[in-house]
Amino acid sequence: MDSGLFTANNVWMMVATVLVFFMHTGFALLEIGLTRQKNTINILFKNIFIITCGLLLYYAFGFNLMYPNFLDGDLGIFKFGGFGIEPPENGMTVSYANGGYTWWTDFLFQGMFAATSATIVSGAVAERIKISSFMIFTVIYVGLVYPIVGSWKWGGGFLDSWGFYDFAGSTLVHSVGGWVALVAITILGSRIGKFDKNGKSKAIPGHNIPIATAGVLILWLGWFGFNGGSVLSADPELTSLVLTTTCLAAASGGFGAIVLSGIFYKNLDLTMFLNGILGGLVGITAGADLMSPNEAVLIGFIAGLIIVLGVSLIDKLKLDDPVGAVSVHLICGIWGTLAVGIFGAKAGTEQFLTQLFGVLIIGGFCVISATIVLAILKKIIGVRVSRDEELEGLDIYEHGMDAYADFRTNEH
Incomplete structure (x- = not known):
C-alpha cells in the first residue's frame, strides 16, 4: 500500500471520529428538547460528564480491556492489557490495521463509541436520578461493562469466534446501553405525574421540540461517521454502500413510524417521526455493510414500526422513558442484530441463531x-x-442555576 492511500484512509477515519464526537451534541439537544426546562442544566451536565469521563476511563484501561494484547489470539473473557495506552511497534505505520488507520486514530475512534453508549442511559433516566449516582454508575459502566462486552466480539473474543456479527454496534453499543436503560428506569420508577391513579400514561411534553429536531438531524449526520468509520478504511465501494444503506434506513424508519402512529393515534406526531429515524439508524447499524439498498429500506421501515409498538409497550408496562431510549436503542438494536440473519450476505438459519444467542448472552x-x-x-x-x-x-437542587436566565428580573 502506498503512503497516499494510507494517509487517505487515516484521514477518513479521523473525520469519522469527529462525526461520532459531534453525535454528543445531537444526544444532548434531543434529551433537553424532549424533557422539561427545569432539568436542562442537569441533562447537559450529564452529557458533558459522559464524554469527558468516558474518554479518560477508556484511556486508563477501557481500551486495553476491550482490545487486550491484540497480537495474541487467545482472548479470555476478562483478559486485560494493562493501564494506560502506548502505541505498539509499527503502530503508526501501514503495517498496522492493514493500512486503514494508525494506532492513535484507532484509540480515539473506539473511545468515541464507548462514550456514546453511556449517553443512551442518560436520556432514559432523565428528570429523576441523583447526579452523584449517575456519575458513579457511568464510571463503572463505561470503564468495565462496555469494554468487557465489546471484547467478546470486536476484541476477538468468544462471540467473534462463534461468527456473531455486529458491524457497527446495534448490540455492542445500542442494545448494551438499552438494556442498562431498561434496568435503570425499572429501578428508578416513573416521574411524578407520568401515570394517573388508574395507571394510565399521561404525556409530559418536552419544552423545546425544535431543539430536539435539530438533535436528531445532528445524530443522523453523525451516523455517517458511526457506520462509515466502521468500514475501518476509506475503501470507496464499501464506504459508499454503508453511507447509502445508513441514510436510506433512517429515512424509511421515520416513514414507517409516522405511518403506523398515524393509523394508531390519528395524528402526525413529530416526536414519533424523530424516533423512527433513530430507530432506522440503530436497526441498520449491525449489517450496514451487508445489505442492499432495498434491504436497508425494509429494515429501516420495520424499525420505524417497532418504535411505535415499543413506545406503546413501555407505557403498558408502566415504565417511564422520557426520550424513548429503550424503544430506539434496545428494541431496534435487537431487531437490527437479528436482521443480519434474515437479510443480506450472511442471511441464514445458522447465522440467525448465532445472532440470537449473542443478543441473549x-x-x-x-x-x-x-x-x-x-x-x-x-x-x-x-x-x-x-x-x-x-x-x-x-x-436548582443539583446545580444551583437555570438554563434560561429571566432577564426581566434585571430590569431597572
Missing part, C-alpha cells in the same frame, strides 16, 4: 451487572431525588 450480562450496581447504589446513597427536588427541578 449480552443482554443477560448487562441486565445482571446493571441490576447489581444500581441496587448497591440505591442501598448506599440512593438513586432517586426527593419529591420536592423533582417537582422543583434538578437544575
Whole structure:
C-alpha cells in the first residue's frame, strides 16, 4: 500500500471520529428538547460528564480491556492489557490495521463509541436520578461493562469466534446501553405525574421540540461517521454502500413510524417521526455493510414500526422513558442484530441463531451487572431525588442555576 492511500484512509477515519464526537451534541439537544426546562442544566451536565469521563476511563484501561494484547489470539473473557495506552511497534505505520488507520486514530475512534453508549442511559433516566449516582454508575459502566462486552466480539473474543456479527454496534453499543436503560428506569420508577391513579400514561411534553429536531438531524449526520468509520478504511465501494444503506434506513424508519402512529393515534406526531429515524439508524447499524439498498429500506421501515409498538409497550408496562431510549436503542438494536440473519450476505438459519444467542448472552450480562450496581447504589446513597427536588427541578437542587436566565428580573 502506498503512503497516499494510507494517509487517505487515516484521514477518513479521523473525520469519522469527529462525526461520532459531534453525535454528543445531537444526544444532548434531543434529551433537553424532549424533557422539561427545569432539568436542562442537569441533562447537559450529564452529557458533558459522559464524554469527558468516558474518554479518560477508556484511556486508563477501557481500551486495553476491550482490545487486550491484540497480537495474541487467545482472548479470555476478562483478559486485560494493562493501564494506560502506548502505541505498539509499527503502530503508526501501514503495517498496522492493514493500512486503514494508525494506532492513535484507532484509540480515539473506539473511545468515541464507548462514550456514546453511556449517553443512551442518560436520556432514559432523565428528570429523576441523583447526579452523584449517575456519575458513579457511568464510571463503572463505561470503564468495565462496555469494554468487557465489546471484547467478546470486536476484541476477538468468544462471540467473534462463534461468527456473531455486529458491524457497527446495534448490540455492542445500542442494545448494551438499552438494556442498562431498561434496568435503570425499572429501578428508578416513573416521574411524578407520568401515570394517573388508574395507571394510565399521561404525556409530559418536552419544552423545546425544535431543539430536539435539530438533535436528531445532528445524530443522523453523525451516523455517517458511526457506520462509515466502521468500514475501518476509506475503501470507496464499501464506504459508499454503508453511507447509502445508513441514510436510506433512517429515512424509511421515520416513514414507517409516522405511518403506523398515524393509523394508531390519528395524528402526525413529530416526536414519533424523530424516533423512527433513530430507530432506522440503530436497526441498520449491525449489517450496514451487508445489505442492499432495498434491504436497508425494509429494515429501516420495520424499525420505524417497532418504535411505535415499543413506545406503546413501555407505557403498558408502566415504565417511564422520557426520550424513548429503550424503544430506539434496545428494541431496534435487537431487531437490527437479528436482521443480519434474515437479510443480506450472511442471511441464514445458522447465522440467525448465532445472532440470537449473542443478543441473549449480552443482554443477560448487562441486565445482571446493571441490576447489581444500581441496587448497591440505591442501598448506599440512593438513586432517586426527593419529591420536592423533582417537582422543583434538578437544575436548582443539583446545580444551583437555570438554563434560561429571566432577564426581566434585571430590569431597572
